[in-house]
Amino acid sequence: MRKLLMVLSICLCFGNLWAQNRTVIGKVTDEKGAPIPGASITLKGTTSGTSAGVDGSFSLPVPSTVKQLIISAINYNTREVSIEGKNRIDVVLESKVEKLDDVVVTGYQVQRKKDVTAAITRVAAADIDNLPMPNFAQALQGRAPGVIVASANGVPGGSLSVIIRGVGSINAGTVPLYVVDGVQINTSTGSINTQNNPLNFLNTDDIESIEILKDAAAASIYGARAGNGVVLVTTKKGRAGKTRFNFNTFHGVSSALKVLPVLTTQEWFNVRYEALANANPTSSAASIRSTVLSNLGLPSTTTQGKIDSLPTYDWQKESFKTGKISQYELSMQGGSQNLSFYVSGSYQNIEHFIAPTNFNRAALLSRISYKINDKFTFENTISISSSGQNAPYSLGNTGFGNPAYASGQILPINPIYNPDGTFYGLPSNPSQIMVGTFNHNVMAVGAYAKYKTRTNQLVGNASLTFKPTSELTFKTLVGLDYRLTQDRRYQDPRINDGFAVSGRLSSQSDWNTNFITTTTGAYNTTINRDHSINALLGVEYRRDVNEWFQADGQGFPSYMLEYLSAAATPVGVSGQWSGSATFSQFAKLGYSYQGKYIFNYTARRDGSSRFGANKKYGIFQSAQVAWNVKDELFMQEVKAISDLKLRFSFGQAGNDQIGNVLYSQLYGASRVYGNSSAINPTQLGNPDLSWETREESNLGLELGLFKNKVSLVIDAYRRVNKDLLLDRSLYATTGFTTIRQNLGSTENKGLEIGITVNPFTGPFKWTSTFNIAFQSNKVLSLYDGLQALPNDASIRVGSPLGSFYTTEWAGVNPATGRGMWYDKDGNITYNPAAADRKIIGNIYPTHFGGWTNAFSYKGITLEAFFQYEYGRVRSDGQYTQMMRMGGATVNTLKDGYDARWQKPGDVTYVPRPFNGLADFNSVGWGSGTRYINKTDYIRLKQITLSYDLPAATAKKLSMESVRFYVQGINLWTYSKWLSYDPEFTGDNFGILPTAKNITVGVQVKL
Amino acid sequence: MKKLSFKIFIVIAAGFVAQSCKKQLDIPSRNSLDASLALVNKSGIEAAINSAYSVLKSERLYGRDMFSVPEAMADVAYANGRSSRLLSENRNQSLANMANWATSYNVINEINLTLAAIPAVADGSTADKARWEGELKFLRALYFFDLVKNYAYIPTFTVPSQDKGGIVINTVGFNSGTAASAYMPARASIADSYAQIMSDIYASVSLLSNANRGISYASKHAALALGSRVALYEGKWARADSFATAAIGLTGGIGSMTNTGNYVAGWRAATHPEGIFQVLFATLGENLGVNTSLAATHTTLSAPGAFAGVRQGQGDLVPNAFLLNELGISGFNASTLVSTSTPPPALTYGNDIRNRLFEWGVNAGGHYVECTKWMGKNGGPNWDNTVVIRWPELYLNRAEARYRQGLEPGAWTDLNVIRTARIVGFTVPVTPLTGQALLDEILRQRMLEFSFEGYRFYDLKRYGLAINKALPLTNLPATDFRLLPRIPVSEVDGNPNMVQNFNY
DSSP states (O other): OHHHHHHHHHHHHHHHHHHOOEEEEEEEEETTSOBOTTOEEEETTSSOEEEOOTTSEEEEEEOTTOOEEEEEOTTBOOEEEEOTTOSEEEEEEOBTGGGGGGEEEETTEEEEGGGOOSOEEEEEGGGGTTOSOSOHHHHTTTTSTTEEEEESSSOTTOOEEEEESOOOOSSSOOOOEEEETTEEOOOOOOOSSSOOOGGGGSOGGGEEEEEEEOSHHHHGGGGGGOTTOEEEEEEOOOOSEEEEEEEEEEEEEEEESOOOOBOOHHHHHHHHHHHHHHHOTTSOHHHHHHHHHHHTTOOTTOOHHHHHTOOOOOHHHHHOOOEEEEEEEEEEEEEOSSEEEEEEEEEEEEEOSSTTOEEEEEEEEEEEEEEOSSSEEEEEEEEEEEEEEEOOSOSSSOOTTOHHHHTTTSOTTSOSBOTTSSBTTOTTOTTSOOOSSOOSOHHHHHHHOEEEEEEEEEEEEEEEEEEEETTEEEEEEEEEEEEEEEEEEEEOTTSHHHHTTTOEEEEEEEEEEEEEEEEEEEEEEEETTTEEEEEEEEEEEEEEEEEEEEEEEEOOSOTTOOSGGGOSEEEEEEEEEEEEEEEEEEEEEEEEETTTEEEEEEEEEEEETTSOGGGOEEEEEEEEEEEEGGGSGGGTTOTTEEEEEEEEEEEEEEEOOSOTTTTSOEEEEEEEETTEEEEEEEEOOOTTOOOEEEEEEEEEEEEEETTTTEEEEEEEEEEEEESOEEEEEOOGGGTOSEEEEEOOEEEEEEEEEEEEEEEEOSSEEEEEEEEEEEEEEEEEEOSTTOSEETTEEEEEBTSOTTEEEEOOEEEEOTTTOOEEEEOTTSOEESSOOGGGOEEEEESSOSEEEEEEEEEEETTEEEEEEEEEEESOEEEOHHHHHHTOTTSSSSOOBHHHHHHBOOSTTOOOSBOOOOTTSSOTTSOOTTOTTTTEEEOOEEEEEEEEEEEEOOHHHHHHTTOSEEEEEEEEEEEEEEEOOOSSOSOOSSOOSSOOOOEEEEEEEEEEEO | OHHHHHHHHHHHHHHHHHTTSGGGGOOOOSSSEEHHHHTSSHHHHHHHHHHHHHGGGSTTTTTTHHHHHHHHHTTSEEEOOSSSOSHHHHTTOTTOSOOOHHHHHHHHHHHHHHHHHGGGOTTOOHHHHHHHHHHHHHHHHHHHHHHHHHHSOBTTBOOGGGOOOOOOOOOSOOOOHHHHHHOOOOOOOHHHHHHHHHHHHHHHHHHSOSSTTOTTSOOHHHHHHHHHHHHHHHTOHHHHHHHHHHHHHOTTOSOOOOOTTTHHHHHHSSSOTTEEEEEOOOSGGGOOHHHHSHHHHHOOOSSTTOTTSOOOSOOOEEEOHHHHHHHTEESSOTTTOEEOSSSOOOOEEOSBGGGGGEEEOOOSSSEEEEEOSOSSTTSSTTOOOEEEEEHHHHHHHHHHHHHHTTOHHHHHHHHHHHHHHHBTTOOOOSSOOOHHHHHHHHHHHHHHHTTTTTOHHHHHHHHTOOEEETTTTEEEOTTSGGGSOOOOHHHHTTOTTOOOOTTO
């Protein structure tokens, strides 16, 4: 084509000899001012023209009859430009890619945004650029209305809970379906050491867009797996044209958000004395004093002077250091008419501030698209990654070697190091005893224990597209999601947990092979200009298999020998296999009249190996309508409204997130006795086990005002989950505790609002995006008319899932210092009974969202992103343990110590110290709601300041663009949460706290 | 070309569709057996019986709780809070009791299912079937008995106004969700509960050979010994007497008494020579870990005399001053039990050889005198075999049974068998003890003989004796509701037939 133009232009030159009137010169550039070499300039109404040179400039003789030029280039929108009265024209072509925002990836299809009829949120590449996060789901936090993203803890590359539009299931999983370039990802994890999030395989900077299919109608085309919503990830593709390089690197540090002040040795002596004296009123002062001294490892003859001069060591300060962060990435993309490619390599390293926990990943992404001929296109995507993690010593339980749990509770009299710099209190040295319950030197554990996890992942697909006519497209995709997780968990013989057995090692391999193939046929046509019809038919098969084995050994001759062959004693071996398969057929039919009235219908039939012989197949359908009101004639005059669309959808989706063989009655073989294996019944079968079904109605409004300077999206929904996959309680006297059945229903209702304002379009730009979601949930019914689940009384008809159901803390009796609770009648009690419990608070927020502001002026951009969550409470395990106030031999919080009850009349929230932690004839110190606190917070999740070199300067450096940036994550938080950080899931027991990061980076495009 | 490509495409697509056959969606478990295939042959039954034994190893049963929890609740032990374990049990707090309900009923169901499957097993001989039934019925009796002694009053002492009955007795296994969902059991009376247990014991006595498969499995000897214990609890004194006599006189039985010379060595051996029935921990992989094994719970020592060495276990539950005094040990601080001096002061030991299993532990928040009955006897820490029934119980059961039948001379003889075997230089007093003094000495010998083996709490409960402790200060009368555990709330909720224990 280009050659033809060249020939034509040469001909034209000759033509000029007789037809010349004048010469028009000019330059063709893109929006950023970069030249577009090879752009074609054609005289309108003729085939004559020229093409732009390497600097984008052209010169073209124009006959007097020609009034307009047509400027076009690959990947740019064609423009017509008037040349009347002009001899020089400079043309800016808009890139077509920028217009990708106008299309939305939906299930198995790409649709114009205008034609979308369901609740879909799109997050584009620019929103999640250059974040120091291993996982794209983390980057979604606060950016998609109605999607709660919460890190389980601060482990880099660790688990995330992503909940779309609230939780509707009681015992089935709540994880959305992730589809990356057409491949459904297995989201189970295989590590025994740490959380190795399976979504870590992709560098977030390789993502073009993320679409979240929020309502059941949008998700319905994914059928039985879509009950918790669907997240579609599309990676970057190459564009034909000049080969472009993008190099990006950033470096920074991570550090603690908060340290919790604890007691000095002398303060602890006092509080321990009080706790023992209160619990043993008949004991003599000397006997109590001698017990406290024994707790501190001191002889009973110790003088007060000696006590006053005892040292205090700050274990928390020693454990909470800073970690380094770095990332390097290089990508290359380009292509010709028939071939396009995108290849990217990256390396990321994130250290947590509590050593040695870290995450590093090398990742490669390659996308190639080859147009074999007019009818066939072959595409191939391969993502390979290898991640290494030093696992924390404990992920959130009460391991004494876990610094996140122990460092604030080790008695402050214990030294950390010996004067020669070696670790104090190693178990091999009986003359150095760490006193107190926490008797492991956590710094030594961090240095010596080797908990390592490697995750190798390959996610790839190949597809062949066949387009026999312009209206008909067939596509077959074959995809693989393969993940190998290898763990090595070595308890070094020098640390407490390994010493007695001379070192202990567990080695594990877990691999997951998830194969998918999808074949679709799509037909699009327009009849009489007004009637657009599209139809899609497809079949899909997925088989997902997991296998693992583990071997344990102990007795290592040296700490330097840390593989199983050096183990003296094999302790155990185990391994399992588990697989599931689904086979599906699906169809979609869409109709649009003049783009104004849009109707879509989808249906999917799924068969799953997970369900009983009687209920293997299920059908899920949706119907969706939309009305582009702005396209109506009567709206044309309403200038203030630039866009207006109403949509309504109803859909069904299923949840199949249960174990693989729950339908069958089984005898397991995991027990042994007397060197022989044993079998025992492990589950009662249920041949009627079937899908949990979600049904949802969604009403949406999309409004643009003042030339879309203000845009607003509002969605309201009501969702009912029925036939819940519920563990029906059985009386233990049957030999079983539960059986999984389809019972009960829940309801979720919510409202989601997203507003974007960009009032300035000049050199100073400001874009503000705010979103908020309100959610409520309740259990509609259980079974047998039960008002509460027998094995979980917090699940009650009329109350939300995730509720706390317990007794209410009534504070401290000022007269006695005893903790009090309310009974069911509101009276004070010290021994609350089961009947005194009530619903108190919920672990899911009632409203949450985010707010982004981006300001830019002449290459300087400041972006600040706030994220917030309100209405959630959690039980604070770490705080609970750190508030023991001398009731056990652990250090305790300074705030609590200062506020503790000491004498009648003290009005305080901290009861009198009491050894054993339960006052006379009273329940324990942590009962009821005492440690259930609000996690409400507003957080400056991200702030980025960047500077782009002016295009001219960049050009002088032979670069397309250069950007410098500084970025902070979690720099500021507003919260009343009492322990390390409000952002976590679970019970906050010894989890690695979330970190704050600061990074600086540079990004260069060539 | 185009048409051909299209055809190829259609063939490929059709290929994927064809995979839809049902077979692809039928993926049975490869780690578990389908229930219909599990109990059809000899090897299946043997493996199912193994499972019924293996549950005894669990922490809730003879892995730890059966020994340590009743001891913490009784008047002989002190929970020092080193790892904050067993503190509330030691303080006799409400809801801090034995919790063997769910674990026991789970295995009872297995036993019921296996018993029902035995007759149809084609490759089992009549002798095999008799042994299977005998072993399973012994185990069922033991599991039911450990439930009833715990969750209900013991027939020899009840508080009628607070007596809510025995336990759920079910001898039919569940193998369908429908039947299990519909099951709403009621508690049998205490008498009916004991009747079922005794009927299983009678069956196993008649079905099993004297020593059967040895100490780690049920045998006629073990069934007779268990029978004497059950009868004693039930107050069927003559029966307790005759079962004990039969067990003592059984030829070709298991184990024998030790004496003052080899008593300590008996406790150090992997298999206790006095054992009649033990729970076997055959491999290191079966150990219960560094926190809650029997060894970890009771001692910090790795070997006798190693108080200056490296800490091994938690050493959470230690003997209190009362028990140490009764054992004839002195030289420790009776008010705090702890010593922070290095080395700790030397202890003085009396003539009762049983006190040699108590010595200073490692310095971990100070030294405590600890019980060393479990200290890695199988060749490593935390997987000691645990003995359920030992020979001395036969004599002490019979002594008590004889006393209660008015046969004091026989009781005196049996009592002295124990004292002779345990007290260095013991000579039988010329004047026998009689009346209450005789009974008191029998119970005292039970306390000393079986300290930290889980007997004391139930002896107090059987006789309605209060639990008095100086540390932590406790006075718990036998009428207090806390003596019986709460039946798990989930067992009572929604079941109108089920009665909760008093005051819960």
